[in-house]
Amino acid sequence: MTSRLGDDVTTDPSPPTLHSDQSGATLEKVMAPTTRSTSRRLTTMKLSLVAGLALLISACAEDKPLNTFEPRGPRAEAIDSMMTPIWIIMGVIFVLVVFGTIAIAIKGRVAPEDYDEDDLPVQTHGNFNLEIGWTIAPAILLAVISIPTVQGIWELEETNADPASGECRANADGSRSGELDVMVIGQQWWWEYRYDIDCDGFFEDVDGDGEIYGPNGAGGDIDDTEWDINIALDDDDLVIANQLVIPAGEQIDLELTSRDVIHSFWIPRLNGKRDTVPGRLHTWSLEANDPGEYTGWCTEFCGLSHARMRMSAVALSGPDFDAWLDNQLQLADVPTEADEDVWAGYQLFQANCMSCHVVNDGNLSYGPLVDEDADPLDLEPGTVKDFEAALTAGAAPNLTHFATRTVFAGAIFSHYAGLDADDDIVDPGEYLELSVDDGNPDGDYRLNEAILKRWISNAPDQKAMAPDDLRGMPSFPALSEEDLDHLVAYLATLD
Ligand code: HEC
Numbered sequence: 001m002t003s004r005l006g007d008d009v010t011t012d013p014s015p016p017t018l019h020s021d022q023s024g025a026t027l028e029k030v031m032a033p034t035t036r037s038t039s040r041r042l043t044t045m046k047l048s049l050v051a052g053l054a055l056l057i058s059a060c061a062e063d064k065p066l067n068t069f070e071p072r073g074p075r076a077e078a079i080d081s082m083m084t085p086i087w088i089i090m091g092v093i094f095v096l097v098v099f100g101t102i103a104i105a106i107k108g109r110v111a112p113e114d115y116d117e118d119d120l121p122v123q124t125h126g127n128f129n130l131e132i133g134w135t136i137a138p139a140i141l142l143a144v145i146s147i148p149t150v151q152g153i154w155e156l157e158e159t160n161a162d163p164a165s166g167e168c169r170a171n172a173d174g175s176r177s178g179e180l181d182v183m184v185i186g187q188q189w190w191w192e193y194r195y196d197i198d199c200d201g202f203f204e205d206v207d208g209d210g211e212i213y214g215p216n217g218a219g220g221d222i223d224d225t226e227w228d229i230n231i232a233l234d235d236d237d238l239v240i241a242n243q244l245v246i247p248a249g250e251q252i253d254l255e256l257t258s259r260d261v262i263h264s265f266w267i268p269r270l271n272g273k274r275d276t277v278p279g280r281l282h283t284w285s286l287e288a289n290d291p292g293e294y295t296g297w298c299t300e301f302c303g304l305s306h307a308r309m310r311m312s313a314v315a316l317s318g319p320d321f322d323a324w325l326d327n328q329l330q331l332a333d334v335p336t337e338a339d340e341d342v343w344a345g346y347q348l349f350q351a352n353c354m355s356c357h358v359v360n361d362g363n364l365s366y367g368p369l370v371d372e373d374a375d376p377l378d379l380e381p382g383t384v385k386d387f388e389a390a391l392t393a394g395a396a397p398n399l400t401h402f403a404t405r406t407v408f409a410g411a412i413f414s415h416y417a418g419l420d421a422d423d424d425i426v427d428p429g430e431y432l433e434l435s436v437d438d439g440n441p442d443g444d445y446r447l448n449e450a451i452l453k454r455w456i457s458n459a460p461d462q463k464a465m466a467p468d469d470l471r472g473m474p475s476f477p478a479l480s481e482e483d484l485d486h487l488v489a490y491l492a493t494l495d
Pocket residue numbers: 188189190241242348349352353354355356357377395396397402407408409410411456463465467471472473474476487491
């Protein structure tokens with residue numbers, strides 16, 4: 001400490017004196033900080049220019065799966081066509097205000113030699129016409145813009161024909177007539193979809209009074225809407241996860257809710273956003289003009305892995321969709337001992353995974369086990385869920401037809417080597433081939449075993465989760481490489 005002080009005193013080359021012979025050096029020293037801050041300001045300006053340009057250029061990116069400005073369905077088109085004129089009006093006002101301000105500033109500029117502190121500019125305060133003008137003009141503008149906006153909001157709320165008409169999209173035998181309703185359940189951090197297959201609504205008659213609630217259900221039963229989504233689910237419905245499959249060219253009505261916290265459902269090329277709120281049902285709809293894959297993203301901050309909670313919707317042509325639905329309604333195959341690897345995987349799955357995941361192979365029992373407080377982690381391995389409707393996997397994805405989907409884990413990973421989770425499926429026809437194949441098609445796409453094994457052995461390492469709080473999947477350090485191979489072999493049969 002002392003030596004440093006001493007150094008300072010002895011080695012400072014230019015002590016701040018004002019002797020005439022040193023004034024030059026002193027002046028330089030006084031000026032230095034200013035020059036430095038100017039150059040720093042320049043650097044900041046350059047950096048922000050580069051950042052701004054980078055942002056601008058990124059807007060020109062090709063192939064933008066989340067682009068609101070590339071609508072691919074009537075709902076998204078309605079939003080887009082509402083936005084365009086409003087952006088034009090905004091643009092005109094922006095140019096008028098900004099350039100008007102600059103022009104007035106330049107015009108009213110006082111030359112430095114004429115500057116007089118006491119010389120105030122002309123005061124417009126109290127100018128009646130001006131003040132009324134700039135109050136009324138924006139009010140009129142907003143009133144005009146609100147007409148198409150409010151109209152648009154009403155239109156976006158419109159669902160398919162009155163449920164009382166009895167029209168229903170999908171029949172229990174897989175044949176279809178009328179409309180399809182899908183329930184969307186936000187989960188931390190993935191999506192569950194339930195298809196109202198038998199057209200009796202989404203819920204069971206939990207209180208046994210003969211009435212069920214649902215968009216197609218007669219009337220509505222308030223008691224059944226105060227449900228726990230675990231127990232109120234209709235056993236006859238179809239439950240899938242992470243990849244919503246819809247028929248192209250048809251409006252699908254959605255009912256959105258959430259199991260845990262508020263999420264937001266958003267597939268920008270098909271429609272705007274709608275929040276999924278625990279304990280509430282929100283209606284929304286989707287329609288894609290053409291077959292294809294449409295990507296989305298959860299847009300309400302929902303904790304740890306919010307950024308890794310994506311969604312994927314695949315639109316298929318009518319006949320393709322029928323084929324898909326028909327396949328989804330089949331029970332999963334129960335492996336035979338003859339196929340050793342798959343059999344071993346099946347055993348492992350029963351022992352380690354069935355306490356959370358559901359594979360509907362016809363062996364699910366529907367016990368009267370309505371115990372909301374039981375922790376699935378404490379259940380004996382191999383026992384079924386602690387609620388009536390065993391079809392819903394509760395806080396874990398239903399895996400009955402796992403191998404027919406192209407994405408998993410909140411649509412962040414692709415099942416197939418050669419298909420990136422970010423890539424749209426090139427040809428929607430191929431999707432069905434992936435689906436009905438044995439999970440290991442010969443074409444360009446092969447089941448990506450490595451990524452699945454990595455996930456099963458240590459999922460929390462791939463995606464931050466809190467499995468102890470029933471939010472996510474635990475890791476399985478005890479599973480050997482061979483076990484993982486067997487599990488993947490079994491999962492590949494779930495097509
Ligand atoms: C404690 C409950 C729990 C157990 C036990 C469990 N999982 Fe999971 N699993 C989850 C949850 C929750 C997710 C969803 C995680 C996410 O995507 O954020 C998941 C996701 C998956 C997925 C991806 C599914 C999809 O469509 O996104 C697969 C595959 C999977 N688990 C396989 C297994 C296997 C195999 C086992 C047994 C070795 C197992 N899980 C055991 C809770 C569990």
